[in-house]
Amino acid sequence: MTEVSNDFRVTAQELHEHEETFHSFNRLVLFAILHIGLILACLTLAFLGQAPLLAVPIGLGGTIAMIVGLVIAS
Numbered sequence: 001m002t003e004v005s006n007d008f009r010v011t012a013q014e015l016h017e018h019e020e021t022f023h024s025f026n027r028l029v030l031f032a033i034l035h036i037g038l039i040l041a042c043l044t045l046a047f048l049g050q051a052p053l054l055a056v057p058i059g060l061g062g063t064i065a066m067i068v069g070l071v072i073a074s
Contacts, residue, residue, distance in 0.1 A: 024074070031070050038062045 038059065046055035 034066060
């Protein structure tokens with residue numbers, strides 16, 4: 001039979017690494033949600049608002065600003 005270990009002790013280093021991974025993933029999910037919102041707003045402005053020339057720079061500028069913010073926050 002195989003021995004089963006019930007040793008679930010976690011070192012402080014492992015806990016710290018897990019928390020860093022969790023916060024990085026949390027920022028990535030927030031970026032994805034905000035980017036989807038930005039794209040939907042730009043599509044609405046372009047098609048329903050009849051302002052595609054305004055929607056494109058807002059979309060590109062917003063995307064670049066969010067990428068820069070994500071890099072700086074990391």
